[in-house]
Each structure stands twice: as structure tokens, then as C-alpha cells.
Amino acid sequence: xxxxxxxxxxxxxxxxITLNRPKALNALNSQVMAEVVAAAQAFDADANIGCMVITxxxxxxxxxxxxxxxxxxxxxxxxxxxxxxxxEGLTRIRxxxxxxxxxxxLGGGCELAMMCDFIIAAENxxxxxxxxxxxxxxxxxxxxxxxxxxxKSKAMDMCLTGRMMDAAEAERSGLVxxxxxxxxxLDETMKAADKIAALSLPAxxxxxxxxxxxxxxxxxxxxxxxxxxxxSMFAFEDQKEGMAAFVEKRPANFRNR
Ligand code: CAA
Numbered sequence: 001x002x003x004x005x006x007x008x009x010x011x012x013x014x015x016x017i018t019l020n021r022p023k024a025l026n027a028l029n030s031q032v033m034a035e036v037v038a039a040a041q042a043f044d045a046d047a048n049i050g051c052m053v054i055t056x057x058x059x060x061x062x063x064x065x066x067x068x069x070x071x072x073x074x075x076x077x078x079x080x081x082x083x084x085x086x087x088e089g090l091t092r093i094r095x096x097x098x099x100x101x102x103x104x105x106l107g108g109g110c111e112l113a114m115m116c117d118f119i120i121a122a123e124n125x126x127x128x129x130x131x132x133x134x135x136x137x138x139x140x141x142x143x144x145x146x147x148x149x150x151x152k153s154k155a156m157d158m159c160l161t162g163r164m165m166d167a168a169e170a171e172r173s174g175l176v177x178x179x180x181x182x183x184x185x186l187d188e189t190m191k192a193a194d195k196i197a198a199l200s201l202p203a204x205x206x207x208x209x210x211x212x213x214x215x216x217x218x219x220x221x222x223x224x225x226x227x228x229x230x231x232s233m234f235a236f237e238d239q240k241e242g243m244a245a246f247v248e249k250r251p252a253n254f255r256n257r
Contacts, residue, residue, distance in 0.1 A: 001042070005021050037086055057103065060109070096196055101120070107129060111140035128158060142159065
């Protein structure tokens with residue numbers, strides 16, 4: 001597939017997706033949505049890939065859903081198209097996706113970053129859900145995911161005032177896992193992605209699935225799920241290899257089986 005609004009490349013075992021609509025600060029229109037999801041699905045199906053990264057430019061990860069695309073739409077059109085439903089494809093990707101965020105991650109940009117498994121932010125990153133200032137509200141998960149990330153008080157503050165949160169506040173609040181200098185953003189993110197991609201893929205996917213369970217179920221169910229999945233990992237050769245390598249004081253050679 002050829003892509004027009006994103007750049008797609010493979011670096012070792014990592015699939016890198018770069019949002020590329022610089023003139024619109026990477027605003028997320030339907031084409032970007034289709035291309036990002038298609039690229040992530042292709043990496044998910046590629047046995048040589050173990051992790052993915054989604055990034056933008058130094059000025060903007062993405063300044064939101066494309067306001068110009070939405071502006072004239074009527075309710076019936078939005079409803080019948082189920083506008084934004086395509087992004088759900090990204091949340092069904094099994095391999096980990098890291099968001100490397102510099103500059104603006106606003107509205108849909110913040111929501112896209114939160115659909116990824118974790119966020120590494122540059123010092124200049126700014127997160128926000130400014131939809132209220134447009135007379136609307138988040139529509140790609142912001143009111144739900146932001147609340148789970150940062151709690152009710154801060155999520156209300158962000159959604160009701162539309163203010164931006166800088167990288168330091170985002171790290172303090174648990175929205176991002178780490179903050180790095182802008183010039184090191186991609187290197188640091190690739191290091192994390194390389195590290196994940198070198199591990200046992202089934203173990204990586206099961207870890208991702210289990211952490212996500214924490215958001216979707218009760219503690220008792222989640223703990224039961226975790227324990228069952230943990231037990232099942234003893235069917236993998238990679239469990240034998242990982243533990244043998246530790247005991248024999250050598251690096252593990254995982255074979256994804
Ligand atoms: N949609 C469409 N175009 C956008 C855009 C967006 N979300 N954000 C920026 N652009 C365009 C601008 O219209 C401008 O295009 P022109 O040159 O053709 O006029 C270009 O990108 C550069 O933007 P600015 O001139 O505004 O750049 P700036 O540096 O002065 O300001 C900014 C940067 C503060 C991010 C400002 O662009 C801005 O406020 N953008 C909109 C942010 C926003 O409201 N996002 C939420 C969108 S709604 C949404 O996301 C719904 C949802 O839940 C999914």
C-alpha cells in the first residue's frame with residue numbers, strides 16, 4: 001500500500017509510523033485514520049516486527065481531528081458514518097505501540113497518543129482536549145481515556161477549560177511514562193521499542209493484554225485473568241529459554257514460540 005499522509009518505515013524489528021501533514025499540523029482526517037490503521041495492521045501481521053512507534057513532527061504530534069473536514073457535517077452523516085469508528089482498529093493491534101510525542105498533541109492528537117500503549121514525550125510536548133472551545137467535546141476517547149490516565153479532577157479541568165498541559169505536568173499526572181529532551185525523543189523511543197522487540201513476542205503481547213484488562217474489568221476478574229495467562233506462559237519455549245538464560249548467566253535467545 002502507498003501512503004500519502006504518513007511515512008512508514010522499518011528500523012530493525014520496529015515499525016515506525018510518522019504522521020506527515022505538516023501544513024495542517026498533522027490534523028487527523030479520515031485518510032490519516034485509514035492509513036495509520038492500515039500501516040499498524042500490516043506491522044502487526046509482519047513476523048519480523050516486534051513493536052511499533054507512532055510519531056509526528058517537532059512542532060506537532062497532531063493538532064487534533066481535522067476541523068475543516070468535520071465543520072460542515074450534519075448529525076445524520078456523523079451518526080451513519082459512525083465518524084471516528086475506524087480508530088478502533090488501532091486499539092485492536094496486538095503488538096505494543098509507543099507514541100513519541102513532541103509539540104502539540106491536542107484533541108484527537110492527545111486521544112491518538114492515549115490509544116497507544118504508552119507515551120514518551122519531548123520537553124516541548126503540550127497535551128490538551130480543546131474541543132470545548134469549538135463548541136463540542138472529545139470524540140476519539142478523550143473524556144474516557146484521559147480520565148483513566150489522570151483522574152477526574154484534572155480530566156474535568158482539561159475538558160471543561162480546554163487548557164493545555166505541558167510535558168512536566170503530563171508526567172506528574174501519569175499521562176506520559178517519561179519526558180526526554182526534544183532532540184533525543186526518537187532515539188529514546190526507538191531504544192525502548194528495540195528493547196521490547198528483542199523480547200519474547202507472545203510474552204510481550206500477553207503483558208499488554210493483561211495490563212489492558214485492568215481498564216476493562218474488576219480487580220478480582222483482572223487478577224484471575226493475569227494468573228491464568230501467567231500459568232499458560234509455561235507452555236512457551238521462551239519461558240524455558242528465559243529462565244534457563246537467567247540461571248546460566250547468559251543472554252536469552254527468544255524464538256517467539
Ligand atoms: N484541523 C484542521 N486544521 C488544523 C488543525 C485542526 N485540528 N490544527 C491546525 N490546523 C491548521 C490551521 O488551520 C493552519 O492551516 P492554514 O495555514 O491553512 O490556516 C495550520 O494548521 C497551522 O495552524 P496555525 O496557524 O493555527 O498554527 P499556530 O502555531 O498558530 O497554532 C495550534 C497551533 C495552537 C495547535 C492551533 O493550530 C490550534 O489551536 N489548532 C486546533 C486545535 C484543536 O482545536 N484541536 C481539536 C480538534 S477537534 C478534535 O480533535 C475532536 C476529537 O475529539 C477527535
